[in-house]
Amino acid sequence: MKRRHFLLPLALPVLAASFLVQCGPSSDGGSGKKPRVAYIGNAIAPFWTIAEKGARKAGAEYGVEVEVRMPQDGATDQKRMVEELLTRGVSGIAFSPADPKNQLDLMKTMAKQTHLITQDSDAPESPRLCFVGMDNYQAGRLCGKLIKEAMPDGGSVMFFVGRAGQLNAKERRQGCVDELLGRPEGERHDDPPDAEVKGEKYTVLGTRTDEVDFAKAKSNVQDTITRHPEIGCLVGLFSYNTPKIYEAVKEAGKFGKVKIVGFDEEDDTLRGIQEGNIYATVVQNPYQYGHESVRILAALAKGDKSVIPASKFVEVPAKAVKKGDVDAFWAELKKLVQ
């Protein structure tokens, strides 16, 4: 009989865990009649936490229940989440396709069963009713202008990103490259991410990817500094890349010699701008993505189609945050997410 006792220490953690789960965050209030809409991101990141806040705020304002889903594994998880949501029944979905070209069937299914809008990342060939977001290519152009400001005499540039193949990364990068090489506004090239592109004053050395492994994101920057000690500017295309660039440049003692420009508004990025060690960041407005998406879905759920513009594009433009305006921007951001 003595042998049975070992089960007790095993059972306790399980019990404790199930107790914890009971006290955990509850996913919905389950209040009867309100229409239910869904907001689906394309990764797990602070960016989407802010978007979620905007979505929930709009949910409260416009009287809809909001289901928020963030996939860990990009397109694969999204498919499962969409299927679950459609089974449960939702009157609208705001979707950020992780892989727009290959998720067309999924989006067609969604559009057939409910109101589908895209946000953050668009899929123009899909039957979505409209797109809420910014133009990533234009944001890339803006980033290119900032690099020129930071490095007016020219120099070399390296990009860092989680997944180089993802559409928003591609567009940001291309906008940036076109701007640095002085290509005219209407001209849109398609340079492969790992190729070196030489312009008159600026040279784009390539793109380093890390598959969203933070340790790799940092070591990629270190290896770049080793390989190109004279590099002029490091650019972070995904939100977490810029803080990792900051870390590595700091440890290399190269603040001032190597300029940093990035995207999005992570705390460490904003702090770096305050210190003057990061030149600038291009920010989207994820809070507004969430808010606008849910506002549109709520109206659609109530039969109001006037919220869809003729262009099918609800623009939430990108803007640059530099040392001069970082304090005001940060204060506003903190207020928004409270």
Add this chain to the structure above:
Amino acid sequence: MKKNLGISLLLLLVCVATALGNPNFLIPYNAENLLNWVSLYAIIGVGVSFVIITGGIDLSIGSVVGLVGTMLAWLLTKKGWSVPAALLVTVILSAVIGLVHGLLITKVRLQPFVVTLCGLLIYRGVARWLVHDGTLGFGTAYDGLRWFSNGRIDLPFLGDYRLPVPLVILTVLAGLAAVFLNKTVWGRHLFALGRSEEAARYSGIRTDRLVIVSYVLCSTFAGIGGILFALDVNTVQPASQGNFYELYAIAAAVLGGCSLRGGEGGILGVIIGTALIRILINSINILGIATQLEFVILGVVILLSAITDEVIRRNRGRRQLKTATPTG
């Protein structure tokens, strides 16, 4: 020692080739970074070698790295715990995880693969649930604590080269592990148990207890690695922190002469194996080889080393058989 000769030569070869290809390989900045990363990955590699020597496997290492990192950031920045308390709790948590693995494997007689695969899922999920998938950063408030993961100690006579603090931590941990494995009776028992659990049990070795100890050590080392990884990158994303690190650790152990069948392995070999993996990655980056080929090169090197190992073993076995067979 003989066993590590091949891989040590390979390591040297890669170093020389890289240094010739890009002299910046040897500058203090790169050397320090490399040693820093080697130390962090080798700590979890040393941990898993205990389990591999017993013939087991631990697939949950990456998730333990993720959970411990998340927990540390959460306790410090969200719960306002003191640094010693948070460190203590996270290390104890990882030891308890190992204890549960060991008990499930020895007492409930579940296969290590199954137990630790479930661990991989559970700890990752708990980490994500704990902080609602949010990214937690240490900010600038813990720069002192971060010395453990990215500090540098000035050395006399070595000019600009400084000693990364994680290397010191690795040296201490690996030293203890090597003494345990090679100089104590438990270490000898561990090898015996890996060769044949039944034979070891019939010789009076308490094999269950040893297996449990090996899993506790493995998870504890993973936990210490997890703390250092979290501090080094300064932000923890529970969904991705430490993903697949178990595979790096297992690959390093195999490269370093551990046999997945159990009964073989050594601490020095694991460290050299880790160094080879990290230096290959560094080399690919600073030589400007297409980074998409990174995994290809890693896979090929590990495969070649496994093949070489097997051929050598077979030859040795044949030779021993020859000398043992009476010829007259």
